[in-house]
Amino acid sequence: MGTGAPRPSVLRRLAPLLLLLPLLIPRAVDNSYYVGMVSRILVYAMLVASLDLVVGYLGDVSIGHAGLFAIGAYTVAVLTASPTLNTDAYSTIQHWPQLPFLIALVPAIALAAFAGFLLGFPALRSSGPYLAVITIVYGLIIYTFINEQESLTNGTKGITLTPLHLGTLKLSGVNYLYVVYPVLVLVLFVVHNVTHSFWGRAFEAIKYSSVAAECCGIGRSYFKVSAFVLSAAVAGVAGGFFAQLDSYVAPNTFAYSFSVEFLIALIFGGVRSIAGNVVGAALVVVLPDLFAGFADYRLMVYGSLLLVVLYFVPEGMVGLVRRAWLRLRPPDHAAERASLEAQAAGLEVLSRPHPGGDAMALRLEGLEMKFGGLIAVRDLDLEVPRGAVRGLIGPNGSGKSTTVNVLTGLYTPTAGRLYSFGQDLAPLKTHQRARAGIARTFQNLQLFGDLTVLENVMVGLHPSFQASLFEVAFRLPRARREEAEARVRAYALLRFVGLQPAAFDKARNLAYGQARLLEIARALALSPKLLLLDEPAAGLTAGEIQSINGLIQKIKAAGVSILLIEHHMDMVMAMSDDVSVLDFGKKIAEGTPKRIQEDPAVVEAYLGTHKTSSVVV
Secondary structure (H helix, E strand, O other), X not given: OOOOOOOOOHHHHHHHHHHHHHHHHHHHOOOHHHHHHHHHHHHHHHHHHHHHHHHHHHOOOOOOHHHHHHHHHHHHHHHHOOHHHOOOOOHHHHHOOOOOHHHHHHHHHHHHHHHHHHHHHHHHHOOHHHHHHHHHHHHHHHXXXXXXXXXXXXXXXXXXXXXXEEOOEEOOHHHHHHHHHXXXXXXXXXXXXXXXXXXXXXXXXXXXXXXXXXOOOOOHHHHHHHHHHHHHHHHHHHHHHHHHHOOEEOHHHHOHHHHHHHHHHHHHHOOOOHHHHHHHHHHHHHHHHHOHHHHHHHHHHHHHHHHHHHHHOOOHHHHXXXXXXXXXXXXXXXXXXXXXXXXXXXXOOOOOOOOOOOOOOEEEEEEEEEEOOEEEEEEEEEEEOOOOEEEEEOOOOOOHHHHHXXXXXXXXXXXXXXXXXXXXXXXXXXXXXXXXXXXXXXOOOOOOOOOEHHHHHHHHOHHHOOOOHHHHHOOOHHHHHHHHHHHHHHHHHHHHHOOHHXXXXXXXXXXXXXXXXXXXXXXXXXXXXXXXXXXXXXXXXXXXXXXXXXXXXXXXXXXOEEEEEOOOHHHHHXXXXXXXXXXXXXXXXXXXXXXXXXXXXXXXXXHOOOOOOOOOO
């Protein structure tokens, strides 16, 4: 057997046929009410999918999506409403030209996306309950607008639309399913492709650790705002088709409770799941009929159901089914592993050519970092020669990690200059420094727990992707090629650090020593010119430290310059060409490992006495 891509499963081969089955519902079900319920589920599934982009993948709670949904619905309603069906409406509808539905859908999507764009900016500064409150207010503003701007929206009377048709062919009623179902398939296809690409990995990386995401070359602001824009655009699509569902829209549909219901639906069905989006939408449509006698207590019923789900099935109903299925039939990655092994064998993982000239890999001049009255780093001069390992040591609180955070742009220095290979780093933001070839690990692990080990490394490959969002959304050839190449390269990096047996495991399930190796592999995915290792041996056993030592030697042999921050003195002295020592933010010594071990100032900083002649290693 060859080493090509794994053969698709039977279910995947039957997928095109299974996708056609819902189109038989209008003919198989002789009840227009039930067919209408299915059409409503299809429309609502789009809204749940849009909410999933923000809540499930980005990790931000939005309770204002009813407002975005309303923008899509009302834009289509205003632009397509017939004056003869709205004789009591005010001047706007009476004089506005009636547009075809598909043409009106374009500004509906655009306006909803713009509203999402505006909502994205508060999301950059707020999170958790604060952002949730902002989204509630945002939704209430939109609700109040459509309720009170009678000259545009006809206020509480609502807007009646002409039933959808194509010539003499009626597309409303039971036939509306034929219209909305292909649109739902297209929307879910696009959402699936985006979320299972470098875009989706960027969203999840920001959710778990925006700091680590930016250090992987991901622009937090760009991707966070983009997530809100994409989510709002999908909500606008859903709203546009909702307007034609009953050929009528009114403000009371888009009240605050509507947003709450769909947040509950998302959690009930299961986040980050296309099937979960559909199941959650079905909940919103079916439950009111099942609990018709409790219509006045609908939110209470939903809330009680949500509490039960969160307590017993936190991953949602689809997650519960998936977990049971995986227990019965554990995933077999043997074919994919064999394919990746064959393609990754002999692949050079650290091949970035370094710039010419004699510039230092890193040069700090008079670096100072103050936090109020506390001086964490004071007048620091430091150089890392090209291809060398510079150790940076010092007692706890001496400013080592602060220095690394300044180098990667997490802190803006109070004074001083920073250069890497002659490039001034001051104008560059964190993700730009990562793209310029400065990679790092963290003193406290910063992994993306719900992603696999392989996907964590692929996050580090983020800057290598060039496909546009359009290419990603529709899985055009360049997007597919880049994704396949990235998987191979990520696997090769795991082989480089010895972690390939765990490639398909969740990162949260790794042992501590393995997690340290994964952080190094992810940093190497950036093809760094300068690697900042912040206590890579912290918490490791003696055998694991030896493995890290061997890995550092391999990285150095590939020509990568390294700044090594570490408390294990034997490791620093064995690996470093030169060592700098900090104490209370100030450099107190610098030189070869042997000289540092014998320096009285270093001995005093570590042991508090001049009586010992060398640092114990």
